[in-house]
Amino acid sequence: MNETNGVVTAPVLSVDGLDVTYANGARAVRELSLALGDGECLALVGESGCGKTTVARALLGLLPRRTRVAGSVRIRGTEVVGASSRRLRRLRGTDVAYVAQDPYAACDPLRTVAHHVEEGWRAKGQRPPDGQVTARLAELGIEDAQHRSRLRPHQWSGGMLQRATIAGATVHGPALTVADEATSALDADLSDGVLAALRAASNALLLVSHDLALVAKHADRIAVMYHGRVVETGRTGDVIGAPRHPYTRALLLAAPRPGAGLPRELPGTPPSLADSLPGCSFAPRCAHSGDQCRELLPLLADGVACHAVERS
Amino acid sequence: MTAAPVLVARSARAGSQPVGVWASLLRHPSGRAGLAIAALLALVALVGPWLTADPNQTSYDTQLAPPSAEHLLGTDQAGRDQLARVVAGAQATLGAALTVFVLVGVIGVVVGMVAALAGGWVDSVISRIVDLLLGMPSLVLALAIVGTLGPSLRNVIIALTVSGWAYLARLARSHALGAHDRPDVIAARMAGVGRVRIAVGHVLPGVTVQVAIAATMELSAIILGLSALSFLGLGVQPPTAEWGQMLAESRFALTQMPTLALGPGLAVMLAVGAAVLISEALRDVVDPAWRRG
Amino acid sequence: MTGPVVEGSGLSVTYGQRGHVHHAVIDLTVAVHPGEIVGITGASGCGKSTTLRLLAGLEQPHAGTVRLGGADVWAGGRTPRPPRPGYVMPVFQDxxxxxxxxxxxxxxxxxxxxxxxxxxxxxxxxxxxxxxxxxxxxxxxxxxxxxxxxxxxxxxxxxxxxxxxxxPALVVADEPTASLDVTTAAGVTRVLREAADQGTALVIVSHDQDRLSVLADRILRMNRGRVVAEEVLRPLVHARRGTDE
Structure with a gap:
């Protein structure tokens, strides 16, 4: 797509002006743009109802019918918005993979774990190469994979089973892996291991999560979403170390830190996605908001969308 | 107070306003259609008899007349106006069906709740009776009861009630048992709220809604059962008009005047259709709307 | 009232039958005092929720006694008898x-x-x-x-x-912030802390160790039905009780 000097430098994922409105009028994603290169990991962070899951669904072409989608989502140069279901099917597995939240819900309890991993090949009409299932599982840190893969999902622990679903999703080495809250159904102390395995098994990785502190340990870049828009984005160290948007700061202050005092709450609730405020969506809850914030929508400039930051 | 306006925005959200069951039923397309048909039938049953001819006025000059301007649905073997009889039959048929509907609903909820609440041997005895009743084909059971009591509309109502409540009682019992471990019920119990108050305040409303849905689905079966029993001559006694019985009579003239079956047949179809539409809408409205808000 | 609000001693719960026995809680002893927040943490299946139900008087232990306000809850047989109605109140995850x-x-x-x-x-x-x-x-x-x-x-x-x-004298909370967003969880955390500051004892089960470490006075770590570690974060409970009186 972006051809410079004859070399194709198409990013793995480029989202441009994505806008998603559901049939019930909720505008869940608003003029959102993202880009993701090879080997990169971006964390899309926000509270429930900020539209982050809708972004993940849009990338996979999984939005319900009668949803209005504008803008463009390209994976390795292929447009996803408006693509036929046949084309989407061809993309899934080879170009884009999906890891679900709850591995037990994602697996058929009557089938062996090996069956679920093999599914990655069968979905493409191929036969799984001999020994590959065990090898893939072993790569993701599962001991005695040969024996264990013949067990059913409920005989596996959550963390291990999530690794197996990751193995199954990435058998074709997809360019992009989308993981929506891949560890929130697991015990907290297992999250890091699973995310590390996910990172290792993927090329480009989009982590959708509500847990800023958790993804900060694994992502290269972070994009913070509020009310359908990205309000701050940047390198993980910068966003965590020196957050600029008041909402990002509130998110960090609200997380409990050992040794610190009680976490600070952010009063109020986010506006409904069905509503559109004329100015900044965060203004009603923001301690720094001025008249400008209530009237004029701040645009993302230099990685942050905030009038207060512009003023200073 | 920065939180206040945000809160208003949230609770004013389209679709988040929990509206009553009636209002949501009116919004639901098939609910609206079902209620419209039901209202029409109710109007016919209540007002119709004043507008039509005497349904029992025999006239041996005009037996089995075809539909005409004077007799829109023709006349039956005794020369009675078929339209007037369909309208008059609405009261008998729908009145009896609704009586059975209310009786089975109330008995089902009360018996099911008592079984779930009392537990122990009370529950065992009730559950065995329910199993026994559910094991029998309900129409055969109803036939046996009317056969013993003698044919009359009242006995048909008794028969259909006896054969119909068991399923609803089982449903009510399982819903009431399921509520035992609901967080709001546990909290009430720990606060020291009495068992009966918990049952009435927390459990009964949900059970009633679930039973009402199931009973509405049964309403169509009740109407058909009523017609079936009348068809066999066990229901209302002549000359009272009743749809099932009218269908039965039209059978004898099927070759001479097939249009005679049209009136009562369509009427039964409309009533059953309305019941099915309303029950489907009720199920849609009560389940997801309450859960998701 | 100076004694512990709840006192469990030698508590054991065993599930299963026919040789396939699962020990949910094994010989657990714990006492919680007024105004104290005790956090219980551990991997899923470690017995922390069962422990909470035991201390709340919602489940009868197979061995050991649970005393609420000094009196054995299960003295009357199969029906729990708290010192008064509403002595223990619950907070749930959902x-x-x-x-x-x-x-x-x-x-x-x-x-x-x-x-x-x-x-x-x-x-x-x-x-x-x-x-x-x-x-x-x-x-x-x-x-x-x-x-x-x-x-x-x-x-x-x-x-x-x-x-x-x-x-209530005691509030038992099972993962009270697990299904909340981080910004609202902070508010719930504060409210729980304030309840303890006013003299209510709390037992909170959570997998969120960072949150427990800022909220609780004492954390019990459980594994396979036993308390394997006890961490006292704020030994100020008795001091606070002193100022209350």
């Missing part, structure tokens, strides 16, 4: 499900107040609900709202208001 979805929140909040006083008028109850919600900084809420009209964090604070309204 905030929306923990309130009756058909009840406006004033009814849920004031339900414990109606025990022994069934003739409370609707006006009295609504006023009481407003007063108690204001203590949890929910004074802007319309008490006629249904739970589905509120956010998860608001529902959870309403549920906490219900737990506190009749002055």
């Amino acid at each position: 905030p929306v499900a923990s309130l009756d979805r058909r009840w406006p929140i004033w009814r849920s909040v004031t339900e414990p107040l109606t025990v022994g006083r069934p003739r409370m008028s609707k006006q009295e109850r609504m006023a009481a609900a407003r007063e108690h919600l204001a203590r949890l900084s929910l004074d802007h809420l319309d008490v006629r709202c249904l739970p589905t009209q509120l956010s998860g964090g608001q529902c959870q604070r309403v549920a906490i208001a219900r737990a506190l309204v009749a002055g």
